[in-house]
Every structure is written in structure tokens, then in C-alpha cells.
Amino acid sequence: MRGYVAFVKKEFMENTRTFKLLILFAVFFIFGMMGPIMAKLTPEIMKSVDMQGMQFTIPEPTALDAYIQFFKNNGFMGLVILILIFGGTLTKEYTKGTLINVLTKGLPRKAVIFAKYTVASILWTLSLLISLLTTYGYTVYLFPNDKVYNLIQSVGCLWIFGLFLLAVIMFCSTIVNSSSSCLLLVTIIVGALLIINIVPAVQPYNPMLLASDNVSIMVQNYDFSDVIKSLSVTIAAIVGLIAAAVLMFNKKKM
């Protein structure tokens, strides 16, 4: 436990001093801000473009448009940035050899996995929260009369999907030896999830659902049965991936 706590502290220091924390927070803040502003401004922009006499009718933007933008940014670019920032968190330590000292000091190997996963998860949670609060604040200000449904549930799904991706990164990092091969492996796994999504029977159980159906969740009286199936599979996968990462890491040559 003490090794875990010490390593968690070290991870926080690392992410702060190597500016990863700053980058994450800044990017997610910008994403949060962009959603409502883009939703509000798009019709204005379209109006100012010379359409050479063509007529477009653009519906009046609503708060939902702001959240559509929010999920577009965070659900794709945000996750990509998450993978890029944390893709090398473990592999970089092997390639540089920085783990040798701490492991020979008696740090249990599983503490490394748990600490890294904890800190990455906390930073992801905070980033998403920053983004959500920013979007929420701007949306309330710019679209004061609109009502949205199931916002927390929808963002919660994206949050769990982020945790799932981080678990995939942890697991992949214990199999391969370099950051680039780890990123490749994560991409392959996500790609495979996208491919099997073609089969309709698989869709409700696919973790991808949590990152793709966020907007459709945000309607009144949404039926959550599919989401619950996907959530259960995803949470089980997170636990399984972390357990597998610990097992693999225990066998890793240093």
C-alpha cells in the first residue's frame, strides 16, 4: 500500500512537471468552450457566406446542438488525446529503465499498474469534468430556455468508455515494449471493436456504444436497456484488463 501511495504521488508529480496535466486540462477546457459557441455561431457564419442566391434554411440552434458539438470533440479528439498522453506511461518506463531502481527498492509490480491506472483515471475524470462544466456554463448562458435530458448519464457513458480505453492502454503496455507498438495495439483493438459493431446483435454489448450513442441518449424517455448491457460488458472488461495487465507485468523481463 505504501508503495502504491508513493507511486501515485510520483505519477501526479510527473504529469504536472511534464505538462501533461496542463495540456489535458487546457485541451478539454477548449473543447468544452467550443461546443456551445460553435452551436451559437454556425448559423451566423452560414449567413455571412455568400451563397450566390441559394437559399438555406438553418434551424435555430438549441442547447442540444451545443452538446452534439461537445460529444463530437470529446468523444473523438478528446479520446485520441487521452490515448496519446497516456499511451507511453508504462512503456516509457521500460525503455528508459526507470523502473529498475524502484522495483529493486521493493515496490510491488502490481502497485505500478494500479498507481498508473488510478492517476490516469483521475486526470481523465477531471478533464471531462472541466469540459462538461465549461459546456454546461456556456450553454446555460447562451441557450437559457432550452432543456436537455439525460446529460449526466450520457457523459457518464463517455467517462466509462475513457476508463475502458485507459485499461486497454495498461494491458497493451504490458504486452509490448515500446510506446509506438502500444499505440498501434490500442488502435487495433479499438478498430476491431468498430468492425464487430457491424453485426447488429453485437452492438448492445459493444463498449463502443458508450462513446457513440451519447447524443441519442439525450432524449426524454430513452430506453437504457442496451446501454446497461454495454456498461456491464465494459466494466467487466476494465476489471479483466487490469487483472491481466498485473499478471502480464509480473512476468515481464526488466
Added chain:
Amino acid sequence: MEILKVENLSKSFGTHKVIDGLSFSVDEHTIYGFLGQNGSGKTTTMKMILGLLKADSGTITVCGEKVTYGETKTNKYIGFLPDVPEFYGYMKPKEYLKLCGEITGLSKVAIKQKSEELLKLVGLTDVNRRIGGFSRGMKQRLGIAQALLNEPRILICDEPTSALDPVGRKDILDILLSIKDKTTVIFSTHILTDVERVCENIGMINDGKLAISGNINELKEVNRHDIIYIEFENENDRKLACTCLEKLEGIKEITSEKNSLTIKVNDVKKTGKSIIHKIDGEQIYILKYEILEPTLESIFMEVVQ
């Protein structure tokens, strides 16, 4: 008391057998030199002792406890200095020692006290910048400090001096000598002068096996050959001396170099006297007369060949 015992250790990487039935032991409170050529398996052996690599067969016992791979309980007795110690570049030396201290479970007060003491020992007291900008020598010193933090009974150093300049090397060797009373030091190297300076016992590894081992002085005694080295003023004198010595009794072999002769004899004292007498009789001037002591280098060369 044997603090480390390695028995019948074997390890292959693919088809390449690096360690093949290696056995040796190290006594407490000694500095043990672990020698071998580059790629002879020194680092591999050390990593197996630390449980970082899995041995194919054989046992390793540290302070009476068996080493198991992955689960490294025996590491609480060991401080390890890797050949190129790597640190978190964004930390300052004190912060790094604090991390190590917390991992080992030292109290806050103990960490502070120990850190100051060790940074003083390795000469990094006033260095308050990030490790990222450290030179190799400074990293090596910090490496020693972190390795000694939990007051280990064994300090294992993997080629601690190989990459350092003469001043840095001397500093590191002095540190190793100064901690000898508290800690057993095992140190691998191929720099033989370092070994001669600090080690009492050595083990030399070749082809994955222990080629020779024991006390340095005893090893030299055993490997003593009766060899006389004579240096002359010029080549001509050497040639003259060579011809007049050829028929002398008791000489086994003469090797000529530019201005010198290396003569293997049966009995240094007896034959030596007659050699000097003979050369003197020819009116040849001797620049230097030396009875060669076996060096670690000559032993090393013999083993390697």
C-alpha cells in the same frame, strides 16, 4: 558468513546460452569483484539475483532466503546500482530519494536524515536542480545514494565505473571503500585496475561459467610464473644479450621486444644471478631489471584465451 550464494545457475536467451551452471558465493563485509568480458553475462547474473530476470535453472540465496522471480522479497537486503542508472528527470535528487524512501517504508524523519547523509557521502549536497541535467558521473553518484538508502546488507553495482572519467572513477571507488564496513559490495567490471584497488575477492566469468575465483593475492600467488624482464639501452645491446643468454642453463623461453627481453626461467633467484653475471661479463648496460609479478590482467587474459 556467506551473504550471497549462487548455485548451478543457467540462463539462455533463445539458443544462446549466456550462463551455464554458474556457482559462486560472497562473504559478508567484503568487496567482491565480478569480472568478465563485455557480454559474458555479468549483468544477466545480477538481474537474476535481483529477480528481474527468470533463471532457467539453479538457485540464488540472499541472506539465507531464496530469490524468486517477479516477487522480490529478498530485494530488501539489496541495494542495486545499474550500469546506467536512470531516474525521473523532472525530480530533484532529494525528491527522488524521498520517493525511494517512501517505497521502502522509511519514516519521514529517517528519509530526511538518510538523504542528507547520503547526498553528503556522494558529494551532491548542494545540487538542487533537476536530475534531467545531470552528467553521467552525477547520476552514478545519485545511483549509489539511492542504492544505499535502505541500508542494504548487499550493494550490487553493475559496472559503476566503466563510463566515468578518472576523477569520477576514483570518487566512486572511494565511496565503495568507505561503506565496506557496513555493506557487502559486489561489483562487476572489466576495468581491472579498479578491481585491484578495492576488491579482496574476485570471481571471473567466462563462457557462462566461473573460470576462477578467490582472494586476489592468493590468485596471483597461484598464477605466479618465474619471469624476468630486462630492458636495455638500445636494440643492439638487446641483440647481444639475447645471443649470449641463449645457451645459459635454466632458461625456458626468451621473448624479444625492441629494447627488452622477457625471460621465463626455472628459478628466479639462481638463474637471475647468472643472467646478470653473464650480461655484465659482456659489458652490456642494463637499464631495468625486474622480476615480473602476475597481474590481474595477465590472469584475465589467460582465462579469456
